[in-house]
Amino acid sequence: xxxxxxxxxxxxxxAVLPGASTEVQSPDPVGNYVxxxxxxxxxxxxxxxxxxxxxxxxxxxxxxxxxxxxxxxxLGDALGQMTELxxxxxxxxxxxxxxxxxxxxxxxxxxxxxxxxxxxxGPQSIVFNWERKKANLYLxxxxxxxxxxxxxxxxxxxxxxxxxxxxxxxxxxxxxLQSANLEPTRHFRLRGNVPELVEVVG
Amino acid sequence: MSRNSWKLSADAxxxxxxxxxTDSLFRLSTHPIAFKIQKKKLVFASAKVMNIKxxxxxxxxxxxxxxxxxxxxxxxxDYGCRLSLGINNAARNSGxxxxxxxxxxxxxxxxxxSDVRELPTAVDDVVSADVYHLIENDEFAHAHxxxxxxxxxxxxxTKTAILVRLWEACYGPxxxxxxxxxxxxxxxxxxxxxxxxxxxHDTRSRFERWRAVMGFRxxxxxxQKFFR
Numbered sequence: 089x090x091x092x093x094x095x096x097x098x099x100x101x102x103a104v105l106p107g108a109s110t111e112v113q114s115p116d117p118v119g120n121y122v123x124x125x126x127x128x129x130x131x132x133x134x135x136x137x138x139x140x141x142x143x144x145x146x147x148x149x150x151x152x153x154x155x156x157x158x159x160x161x162x163l164g165d166a167l168g169q170m171t172e173l174x175x176x177x178x179x180x181x182x183x184x185x186x187x188x189x190x191x192x193x194x195x196x197x198x199x200x201x202x203x204x205x206x207x208x209x210g211p212q213s214i215v216f217n218w219e220r221k222k223a224n225l226y227l228x229x230x231x232x233x234x235x236x237x238x239x240x241x242x243x244x245x246x247x248x249x250x251x252x253x254x255x256x257x258x259x260x261x262x263x264x265l266q267s268a269n270l271e272p273t274r275h276f277r278l279r280g281n282v283p284e285l286v287e288v289v290g
Numbered sequence: 291m292s293r294n295s296w297k298l299s300a301d302a303x304x305x306x307x308x309x310x311x312t313d314s315l316f317r318l319s320t321h322p323i324a325f326k327i328q329k330k331k332l333v334f335a336s337a338k339v340m341n342i343k344x345x346x347x348x349x350x351x352x353x354x355x356x357x358x359x360x361x362x363x364x365x366x367x368d369y370g371c372r373l374s375l376g377i378n379n380a381a382r383n384s385g386x387x388x389x390x391x392x393x394x395x396x397x398x399x400x401x402x403x404s405d406v407r408e409l410p411t412a413v414d415d416v417v418s419a420d421v422y423h424l425i426e427n428d429e430f431a432h433a434h435x436x437x438x439x440x441x442x443x444x445x446x447x448t449k450t451a452i453l454v455r456l457w458e459a460c461y462g463p464x465x466x467x468x469x470x471x472x473x474x475x476x477x478x479x480x481x482x483x484x485x486x487x488x489x490x491h492d493t494r495s496r497f498e499r500w501r502a503v504m505g506f507r508x509x510x511x512x513x514q515k516f517f518r
Contacts, residue, residue: 178338179326207326207335207337209341209342209450210446210449212446213446213449213450215450217337224454226451228450230444230446233447235443235444235447235448235450235451237450237451237454239454239455239458241486241487243412244414244451244455247443247447249443249447
């Protein structure tokens with residue numbers, strides 16, 4: 089269909105679950121759609137006009153675009169400040185680490201992952217951290233490697249190490265993490281209010 | 291008999307007893323070391339509570355206070371206040387001290403020696419991990435963590451795994467305001483997060499606590515009189 093005949097585009101989120109039935113679900117009173125899935129297969133979700141991505145974390149919020157842009161702006165600012173700190177400062181990171189972190193962050197942004205918390209334990213790496221209900225995810229990014237760690241309060245569940253040069257897109261890393269983080273039952277949940285239909289005038 | 295003849299060998303002087311698996315260790319949390327700037331404010335960073343540093347012999351090290359020689363929470367906090375005082379004095383001596391960024395002791399997190407010794411099974415590429423008594427900077431209760439890595443995996447990722455496991459083993463915090471910091475309002479201790487294992491808990495019986503306090507008083511007296 090030619091877009092020149094369309095002057096209004098509405099954005100609508102929807103999810104595709106494996107073995108989906110024809111059941112139509114209504115949102116809860118605050119506008120959330122909740123669907124529990126007992127399948128171990130990947131769940132595919134499409135939100136707004138973004139490309140299809142694989143849901144990695146069952147409880148990492150799907151944040152809306154403007155909030156995501158703001159979060160990643162703040163992340164970039166923080167990383168830049170850490171590069172400019174004096175030598176010997178506990179939060180200082182080296183320039184090659186900054187470059188690698190920005191590369192990874194860009195990929196995370198493109199796949200619409202929520203921005204991570206960050207910390208470091210020396211100038212030669214930065215750690216991206218997401219806290220999950222059952223376990224936390226840590227990406228340790230150095231100048232040439234990424235180490236992914238999934239850890240619960242009880243034990244380290246999984247560790248995967250990548251070379252930066254081997255990972256063309258961070259989404260591949262996240263997909264690998266998903267395959268490693270096997271759970272017999274996953275709950276897929278869209279968080280946040282269903283937005284008003286957004287009118288985009290073309 | 292001269293004073294010097296009473297002094298034992300360096301090893302005997304530096305190590306007074308083995309840290310048992312069930313013994314508690316305390317990791318002290320100070321501001322601004324365990325804090326980070328977020329939206330122009332300093333907020334607590336749990337990931338900064340633990341830290342390991344590379345030593346000349348290739349091992350990785352960290353420091354704790356050993357409960358045997360800080361057997362009460364008051365003594366733990368005395369240790370912490372001295373730690374901050376030492377950091378600030380060092381900054382004054384080097385000309386880098388600023389009152390607005392001075393080191394402030396906020397509290398301590400508790401973990402067990404067994405949590406340290408389990409690192410080789412909990413974290414890939416950790417060959418050995420131990421904690422032992424080592425008097426350092428005249429601190430009688432100082433315990434030294436020593437970790438040896440295999441070097442087969444990226445070191446930075448292994449460091450993260452070690453620090454994460456140690457933090458996940460923490461109870462607390464035990465919060466405190468040193469006398470010299472009473473005018474600070476709000477005090478940064480308010481920002482300390484709960485330890486993942488829950489609040490601090492003392493598993494010693496009343497007798498064990500009494501015995502620990504008596505033992506500390508004897509050892510501390512010996513240390514102050516003959517070995518300092």
